[in-house]
C-alpha cells in the first residue's frame with residue numbers, strides 16, 4: 001500500500017535546499033566565530049590562531065561596563081517581566097472564559113505586533129517628557145522598556161504550561177485542607193516552575209540582544225553590549241567585535257539549550 | 268448530637284441562567300448516617316457528582332443547606348470541611364512521590380512531622396503500597412494510583428469520604444478486587460463513605476443503603492434489598508435489575524390487566540390505572556389452565572448458563588420475561604408457541620407510582 005502521508009522530505013531537491021539554507025544561516029556566524037581567533041588586525045584576512053582579541057575585549061573598560069549594564073538590565077527586566085507574566089497567565093487561564101479575554105491576550109502580546117522602531121520612538125518621546133518632569137536619568141527607563149517587550153516572551157511558555165495543567169489538582173489540594181496560598185505554593189507553583197524558568201530565560205535572552213529600543217531610550221554613557229558594538233562598527237572594525245559577539249553567542253546558546261531542555265520535559 | 272454524618276436539606280443547584288439554566292440538583296434532601304456505606308446511584312448526568320461537590324464544598328448550592336454532624340457547613344470553603352474526596356481522575360500530584368501525596372493533607376493541617384510519617388506508613392500499609400512509597404505517581408498502574416488516591420483521602424481521617432465513580436476506570440477484574448478492598452477499608456476505618464456509581468450491581472453488592480437519583484431528583488433511599496424488592500416508581504424498578512411492567516386498572520380487591528385477566532392483590536386502597544412490576548425471577552411457569560394462573564404463550568428464550576430467560580406474551584400481547592433456573596425446566600421442555608400458565612411468587616407484585 002502506498003504511503004498516504006505527505007512528507008516534505010520526498011520533494012525533489014529537498015536535501016539540496018535544506019543544506020543551502022543551513023549554509024546561509026550558519027556560515028556567517030561560523031566565519032564570525034573563526035575570525036574572533038584571528039591573530040591579525042583584519043576581520044577578513046586570516047593570520048593564524050590567537051586569543052589576543054578575547055583578552056583585549058576582556059581588558060576593555062568600555063566593554064566591561066557595557067556588559068555589566070546589559071546584565072543588570074536583562075536580569076531586572078526578565079525578573080519583573082516573568083513575575084508580571086506569571087500573574088497575567090494565572091489571571092487569564094485560571095478561570096472560565098470571560099468577556100474581553102481576547103482583548104487582554106492582544107494587549108499582553110502587543111509588543112510582538114507593534115513594529116519595534118515605533119515603540120522605540122514612542123518611548124523616546126514619552127520618557128523624554130518624564131525626564132524633563134522628574135530629572136531622573138538612570139537605568140530605570142531602560143529596565144522599564146525592556147520589561148515591556150519581554151513580557152510576551154515570558155508569558156507564552158508560562159501560559160502554555162498552565163493550560164496543560166489539570167485543574168482538578170488544585171481542587172484536590174483545597175480538598176486536602178490547603179488554603180489558597182498553600183495551594184499556589186505547594187501545587188500550582190511547582191507544576192508551573194519549568195514554564196516560569198523557560199519564560200525567564202527567553203526574556204533574558206531577548207533583553208540581552210536588544211538594539212533598537214535600547215539605542216533610542218538610553219542616555220549618554222548608557223551603552224549596553226549590543227549598542228556598544230554598533231558604535232564600534234562605525235569606526236575601524238577589528239576582531240575584537242568578533243570576540244565580543246562570540247561571547248554573547250556562547251551565553252545565548254547556553255541559555256537557549258537550557259530553555260529547550262526544560263520545555264521539552266513534561267511533568 | 269445527631270445520628271447523621273451528612274444531611275442535605277432542599278439542596279438546589281442550577282448551572283447557567285435563564286433559558287439555558289440546568290437544574291443539576293432539584294430539591295434534594297438526604298440523610299446519610301454515621302459510619303454507613305452510602306451509595307448514590309443513577310445514570311450519567313443525573314446530578315451525582317454535583318451532590319458530592321456540594322458536600323465537599325467545591326460548589327455552593329443555589330438554595331438549600333448542607334449539614335455535617337448537624338452543623339450547617341453550607342458557607343465553609345472545602346479546605347475547612349473535614350471531608351475528603353477520591354476523584355474520578357484520581358488527581359494525584361504529579362510532582363510528589365506516593366508518600367508525599369499521602370502526607371499532603373496532614374501537612375496542610377499542620378500536624379507534627381512524626382505523626383505525619385507514622386500515619387503515612389499506616390495508610391500505605393492499609394492499601395498495600397509500602398514498597399511504592401518513594402515512587403512518582405506516574406510510575407504506577409491505574410489500580411495502584413487508585414489506592415494512592417484512597418490512602419491520600421483517608422490519611423487525615425475525614426468524617427466523611429466521598430468517592431466519585433472511583434472504580435469506573437479500572438478493568439473488570441481489578442474493579443471486583445477494589446470493591447472488596449473498599450468495603451474492607453470502610454469497615455476497618457469506620458469512616459462514613461459516600462460512594463457514587465452508575466453501576467447498579469456495584470451499588471447492590473457494596474452498600475448499606477442506596478440513594479437512587481434521576482434527573483436531579485432523589486427517587487428512593489433504602490437498603491439494597493428494599494430498593495430491589497419494593498421500588499417506589501417505574502424509574503427505580505427499571506434502573507435496578509430487570510423488571511416486567513404490567514399496565515393495569517386497580518379495583519377494590521385486585522387488578523385488571525390489559526389482557527382482561529384479573530389478579531387478586533391487596534391494593535392498599537388505591538384505585539384507577541397503575542403499573543404493576545414483577546421481577547423475572549418471581550415469575551413461574553405452570554401447566555396451562557391451572558386455576559389462578561395467567562394464560563400466556565411462549566415466544567422465545569435466551570440461555571444464560573445458570574438460568575434461562577423465557578419470553579412470554581399475555582393474551583393482549585403484553586411481554587413478560589420469566590427467569591428460570593436452567594436445570595429446573597430443561598430447555599427441551601420449552602416449545603415456541605406453547606400455551607402455558609404464569610404465576611407470581613407471593614407478594615412479588617409491586618404497585619408503582621410514576
Ligand SMILES: Nc1ncnc2c1ncn2[C@@H]1O[C@H](COP(=O)(O)OP(=O)(O)O)[C@@H](O)[C@H]1O
Pocket residue numbers: 282283289290291309310311312313314315316317318
Ligand atoms: N459546571 C457545570 N456547568 C454547567 N452544567 C453542569 C456543570 N456541572 C454539571 N452540569 C450539568 O449538571 C447535570 C448533572 O451533572 P453531574 O452532577 O456531573 O452528573 P453525574 O455525576 O450524575 O453524571 C448534567 O446535566 C451536567 O451537564
Ligand SMILES: [Mg+2]
Pocket residue numbers: 312315316317431
Ligand atoms: Mg459524575
